[in-house]
Amino acid sequence: MSKFFINGGKKLRGEVEIESAKNALLPILSACNLIDGKVVLHKVPAFSDVIAMLDVLKHLGAKVEWQDDSVTIDMTSPKRHDVPVELASKARASIYMLGPILARNKIAKVAYPGGCEIGLRPIDLHLSGMGALGAKVVEKNGYIYCNGANMKGGDVILNFPSVGATENIIMASVLTKGRTRIFNCAKEPEIVDLQNFLNACGAKVYNAGCGVIEIEGVDRLNGCEYQTISDRIITGTYMLACAMTGGEITLKNVDPSHNQALISKLLNSSCQIHIKNDIIKMKANGRAKAFGELETAVYPGFPTDLQAQAMALQCVSDGTSMIVENLFEARFKHIPELIKMGGDISFRDRVCVVRGKSKLYGADVFAHDLRGGASLVMAGLVAEGYTTISNIQLIDRGYFKLEHTLTALGADIKRIED
Ligand code: EPZ
Numbered sequence: 001m002s003k004f005f006i007n008g009g010k011k012l013r014g015e016v017e018i019e020s021a022k023n024a025l026l027p028i029l030s031a032c033n034l035i036d037g038k039v040v041l042h043k044v045p046a047f048s049d050v051i052a053m054l055d056v057l058k059h060l061g062a063k064v065e066w067q068d069d070s071v072t073i074d075m076t077s078p079k080r081h082d083v084p085v086e087l088a089s090k091a092r093a094s095i096y097m098l099g100p101i102l103a104r105n106k107i108a109k110v111a112y113p114g115g116c117e118i119g120l121r122p123i124d125l126h127l128s129g130m131g132a133l134g135a136k137v138v139e140k141n142g143y144i145y146c147n148g149a150n151m152k153g154g155d156v157i158l159n160f161p162s163v164g165a166t167e168n169i170i171m172a173s174v175l176t177k178g179r180t181r182i183f184n185c186a187k188e189p190e191i192v193d194l195q196n197f198l199n200a201c202g203a204k205v206y207n208a209g210c211g212v213i214e215i216e217g218v219d220r221l222n223g224c225e226y227q228t229i230s231d232r233i234i235t236g237t238y239m240l241a242c243a244m245t246g247g248e249i250t251l252k253n254v255d256p257s258h259n260q261a262l263i264s265k266l267l268n269s270s271c272q273i274h275i276k277n278d279i280i281k282m283k284a285n286g287r288a289k290a291f292g293e294l295e296t297a298v299y300p301g302f303p304t305d306l307q308a309q310a311m312a313l314q315c316v317s318d319g320t321s322m323i324v325e326n327l328f329e330a331r332f333k334h335i336p337e338l339i340k341m342g343g344d345i346s347f348r349d350r351v352c353v354v355r356g357k358s359k360l361y362g363a364d365v366f367a368h369d370l371r372g373g374a375s376l377v378m379a380g381l382v383a384e385g386y387t388t389i390s391n392i393q394l395i396d397r398g399y400f401k402l403e404h405t406l407t408a409l410g411a412d413i414k415r416i417e418d
Helices: 022-034 048-060 092-105 124-132 163-173 189-200 232-245 256-268 304-315 335-340 370-382 402-408
Strands: 002-007 013-017 038-041 063-067 070-074 107-111 136-140 143-147 155-157 179-183 204-206 213-216 224-226 248-252 272-276 279-283 293-295 320-324 344-348 351-355 364-366 386-390 412-417
Touching: 002 370, 013 402, 022 038, 022 048, 022 092, 022 163, 022 189, 048 063, 048 070, 048 092, 092 107, 092 124, 092 143, 092 163, 124 136, 124 155, 124 163, 163 179, 163 189, 163 213, 189 204, 189 224, 232 248, 232 256, 232 279, 232 304, 232 370, 256 272, 256 279, 256 304, 293 304, 304 320, 304 335, 304 344, 304 351, 304 370, 335 344, 335 364, 335 370, 364 370, 370 386, 370 402, 370 412, 402 412
Parallel strands: 013 248, 038 224, 155 179, 293 320, 364 386
Antiparallel strands: 002 386, 002 412, 038 070, 063 070, 107 143, 136 143, 179 213, 204 213, 248 279, 272 279, 320 351, 344 351
16 A cells, blocks of 8 residues: 655745646536537546546446546447446445436436545435436435436425535436526535536536526537636645645646635735736745634535645644534544644544644654545645655545645655555
């Protein structure tokens, strides 16, 4: 199993080009099930979650070809309508295949995606959404069976603005006759990107990101060429790492409007941030001031996917912070690992208190989930001495060649095979 080996104490300095967003790519890859033609996606990083989704598409009958960092997916003739457990368990986002498989084939059989490390990750909102469109949904022996023979457009009311459920319902309705409206839907930028991709293929999806999403069903969708938005969570991770190491970095190919919650926190903690078009220049001004209060929320609130990374920064900031994780019930697994490195953190349920220290110390730590693992890398970058991080395949799910990028920014980090 590979590990990261980090020698801490180096400031991050230099430029980094942010890659395409994992959480935009995964639903768009699922949406390729809907397309009667070739889709070419450009600048696709080989995140392991992306590879897992491409494996599902191949299982379903897609022809998949890579050309440098572009990937062509041709689902002109789907062969199957099932996602078996051995494929579904590899990526949580496999549940996003349900809606498009059902819409294209009028039948679907998808294994549960399995709970992720950060919580139970129920899918009740996905299934009730399919039901609201007239699909017959049966759960049996770890599989979801859907029959879409009588599906028609209708109103779907989400009792929580779930990102995945919103995306699944959009994909289930683009080929379903009639008008569908999704109330209380999620407003994340990745959903706007999915709308833009589907409309580039001939769909009729409106208001993503700003209100009640409306979809007019169409008969078929053609192929297209597309490049997704850049990854706002990777952008935020590097910004927090820069603040933590006292560095100075330039981030390119970003959409600053996607990181407003984080930018306001960093400006208030004495970082200098200059924004121009798709470039963010950032300089830490000595030791960061503690954020004070931080609550994760649905977009445009502070993203849960940056909670662990923000906590790592609070461990070395000047002052005390309270962090509340409102989205997932088990997203504090990085705390014991940060404590091993000298973090002064106490927590109960979804609330934790971090008392900033002037120093962290290298240790052998374990990544329990993707973003918690990223927070340990950040802590290793500033810790005195050597840090070894195990289970880093979880980090590879959402960061592509992280050690290369950090090395180019001046960090002393290596991937070692155990
Ligand atoms: C997406 O997950 C992201 N993943 C997550 O990023 C992100 O943390 C999350 O949205 C919130 O922003 C992808 O886009 C692939 P949700 P998703 O459905 O769709 C509850 C990362 O690190 N819920 O918005 O699973 C759920 O339990 C990953 O890149 C239900 O109750 O998130 C949670 O408490 C981690 N029933 C809350 O909603 C449902 O049917 C938010 O979940 C669905 C969700």
